[in-house]
Amino acid sequence: MTATTAPTPPAAGDGHTPSGGHYTSLGLDNRKIAIWTFIGSECMLFASLISTYLIYKGRSPEGPYPHEAWTNPTTGEVFKPIMNIPITSASTFVLLASSFAMVLALAAVQNKHVPKVTTGEKILGSSKLWLWVTCLMGMTFLGFQAYEFTSFVHEGLTMRTNLFGSSFFTLTGFHGAHVTVGVLWLFTLLAIDHKRGLTAADATTVDIAALYWHFVDVVWIAIFTLLYLIK
């Protein structure tokens, strides 16, 4: 598939975008300005959560710890390092792949008006397929996170155990909540696609959801490095 071109907006006059938004005085879709402003504010939210985690890092008097073993001096019980890098690496690959599926879903919607001849073009041009793949990958990531949280609790780390537990569960829990909202958002797009079919006029609607989804992905890129890979 060659480079995609979104549908040309209608000539100025009524001030409406093809999918019901409004053009601002700059000629930009007001909903895209809104989502970028929202994403900017989300940057500051996650920066505050990440800095809280980093400030409290290494300040827990009692374990379990993320990367070091710990022996409880009272009971003599030994706690192994809590982080499971292979599992988290797998979930990271899944989330990155979901972003790839999301851009293909957006490209498919933008190119709805382009005739598909070959099987490859039909696969690449199926917005339903790529939205489903993105949703399934998002749910897989959430499944990995549920497994991780459950195993941490079984290994003795809860939100109330120590500073590490509090800051870790708060940060990754907020991120998981954002992924959950993203999956629900994508399911609403899928419902629309199955009911009436997404058209090229819906490209901005899908683009806004895609921007949110990619932002959730870039936040995880930072979390994965700062929390899991740097000891």
Next chain:
Amino acid sequence: MAEHSQVAAPAHDEAHHPGWSTYWKVAVILTVITAVEVSAYYIPAWENSWVYVPSMLIMSGVKFYIVVMYYMHLKYDHKLFRSLFTGPLVVAMITLVGLLFLFSKLVVRLGLLS
């Protein structure tokens, strides 16, 4: 419809996005960088050296940049969107680094305070 006469002509806020071939290349690059990051974690010589943390931060930053520029189309979109994202991002980064200098052991680790 007088009020609409002052609405500017639609700009190219969603004009030209890259295609399948670009998205595929970006996906491969992201996968390779992530694989290198995870591998570095398991290589003691790398993980114990002073270059480990800077290399991890650089690789993470490159991944962040690539996703924002190509998957979020910031490279192709209107510059206002870039400002709306990078402005708060810079403020967030300055806040993060400031808090780390104030409350963490970063100052000591960097040798700025004994």
